[in-house]
Amino acid sequence: MYCVRKVQDDLYYVGGNDHRLALFENIFPIPRGVTYNSYLLLDKKTVLFDSVDWSIAKEYLRNVEEVLAGRELDYMVIHHMEPDHAGAIDEIVLRYPNVKIISSEQGFQIMRQIGYHVKDEQSIIVKEGDTISFGKHEFLFLEAPMVHWPEVILSFDTTTGTLFSADAFGSFGALDGKLFNDEVNFERDWLDDARRYYTNIVGKYGPFVEDVLKKASTVDIKMICPLHGPVWRTDIAWFIDKYIHWATYEPEEEGVMIAYASMYGNTEYAAQALASALCERGMTNVVVYDVSNTDVSQLISETFRLSHLVLASVTYNLGIYPKMKNFLVDLEALNVQNRTVALIENGSWACTVGDKMEEYMDENLRMFDILNERVTLNTSLNEANENDMNALADSIIESMKKIREIKEKSAE
Numbered sequence: 250m251y252c253v254r255k256v257q258d259d260l261y262y263v264g265g266n267d268h269r270l271a272l273f274e275n276i277f278p279i280p281r282g283v284t285y286n287s288y289l290l291l292d293k294k295t296v297l298f299d300s301v302d303w304s305i306a307k308e309y310l311r312n313v314e315e316v317l318a319g320r321e322l323d324y325m326v327i328h329h330m331e332p333d334h335a336g337a338i339d340e341i342v343l344r345y346p347n348v349k350i351i352s353s354e355q356g357f358q359i360m361r362q363i364g365y366h367v368k369d370e371q372s373i374i375v376k377e378g379d380t381i382s383f384g385k386h387e388f389l390f391l392e393a394p395m396v397h398w399p400e401v402i403l404s405f406d407t408t409t410g411t412l413f414s415a416d417a418f419g420s421f422g423a424l425d426g427k428l429f430n431d432e433v434n435f436e437r438d439w440l441d442d443a444r445r446y447y448t449n450i451v452g453k454y455g456p457f458v459e460d461v462l463k464k465a466s467t468v469d470i471k472m473i474c475p476l477h478g479p480v481w482r483t484d485i486a487w488f489i490d491k492y493i494h495w496a497t498y499e500p501e502e503e504g505v506m507i508a509y510a511s512m513y514g515n516t517e518y519a520a521q522a523l524a525s526a527l528c529e530r531g532m533t534n535v536v537v538y539d540v541s542n543t544d545v546s547q548l549i550s551e552t553f554r555l556s557h558l559v560l561a562s563v564t565y566n567l568g569i570y571p572k573m574k575n576f577l578v579d580l581e582a583l584n585v586q587n588r589t590v591a592l593i594e595n596g597s598w599a600c601t602v603g604d605k606m607e608e609y610m611d612e613n614l615r616m617f618d619i620l621n622e623r624v625t626l627n628t629s630l631n632e633a634n635e636n637d638m639n640a641l642a643d644s645i646i647e648s649m650k651k652i653r654e655i656k657e658k659s660a661e
């Protein structure tokens with residue numbers, strides 16, 4: 250008995266789950282775990298696609314041995330050299346010394362930098378458009394720089410229409426037996442984690458992802474085998490459409506995220522008052538997050554999802570509250586663009602935070618449309634703020650209407 254799944258007649262999943270890791274890349278919380286995917290093809294030649302993180306190497310090596318069932322391993326394709334996929338290369342080379350490694354030139358360079366013992370005579374460098382036949386299956390290799398490292402390649406099995414997509418189309422979350430997207434309720438249980446994975450890890454490189462999507466549109470994809478999360482065999486166009494939105498920084502939905510920074514609850518109250526005012530006006534696609542206890546990766550992910558962002562912050566020693574500043578810095582780092590933003594500021598003696606946030610966005614963020622209707626609180630929300638708060642809610646609704654009209658016109 251061993252832990253593998255059949256993907257196709259002669260293709261097996263030999264990767265595994267990791268529930269022990271708390272922080273992916275030592276930064277992103279993964280309460281639902283993660284998988285390190287690897288696939289093994291039993292054609293005339295045997296071909297292993299990527300390895301796994303060292304933490305599950307023992308299980309992986311056992312899976313490979315069991316599926317090979319005494320056959321030699323002829324090839325190993327390395328799409329991506331990040332250690333969560335490349336961690337067991339040396340073990341494979343030690344166990345199967347005649348294996349030939351297929352990767353990009355930069356892939357081999359990084360392999361040498363890490364110190365793996367891959368000899369030149371067992372290395373096969375592939376470039377964009379190269380093909381290799383393993384028997385029945387012919388593979389086309391495509392370069393995918395910066396999705397999510399510079400050395401990344403994808404491979405496409407032209408015989409079965411299977412795209413081995415490296416980190417693209419991946420997701421946080423452990424599979425726990427299920428393997429295919431149609432064995433889980435992806436939209437309900439996985440989409441948020443897939444978005445959080447993409448936006449925080451590859452989100453910065455939208456134009457590079459667009460290039461890959463263009464290449465992908467020239468081949469007939471019937472299955473996608475990514476390096477994390479479920480294998481896609483249905484609804485592929487639906488998932489590609491999500492990627493088109495994320496890569497082009499187009500919101501998926503009309504809606505509002507209110508992110509607030511509050512020490513004693515007054516700014517929080519104002520954030521909730523705005524949420525209620527929006528719902529009263531019929532806009533119920535509203536989410537409210539406390540920047541102090543929401544991981545910034547979740548704030549980023551929700552910013553990619555929704556069209557409107559409200560930042561509500563206290564003034565902190567004449568500046569932006571550090572947790573809110575951290576969110577702004579991350580928005581900049583991940584190249585997030587094309588959003589409508591509104592501001593609520595709070596101060597008890599010298600309220601500067603609204604101007605500071607606006608200044609930061611003007612200088613560092615692209616295509617952030619900041620609404621004029623700012624709400625300024627003097628410690629707490631009171632009657633004096635009522636008109637401004639209503640004006641802010643109206644302005645958000647009005648801007649949604651305008652964006653809708655522009656879209657409708659451009660669709661005509």
Ligand SMILES: Cc1cc2nc3c(=O)[nH]c(=O)nc-3n(C[C@H](O)[C@H](O)[C@H](O)COP(=O)(O)O)c2cc1C
Nearest residue numbers: 511512513514515516563564566567596597598599
């Ligand atoms: C450490 C600290 C520093 C603050 N610095 C300023 C400041 O520089 N200017 C200002 O107007 N208010 C300042 N405040 C007040 C807050 O901006 C805010 O008005 C107050 O905390 C109420 O909001 P809250 O209930 O949402 O925390 C400060 C408060 C604290 C605790």
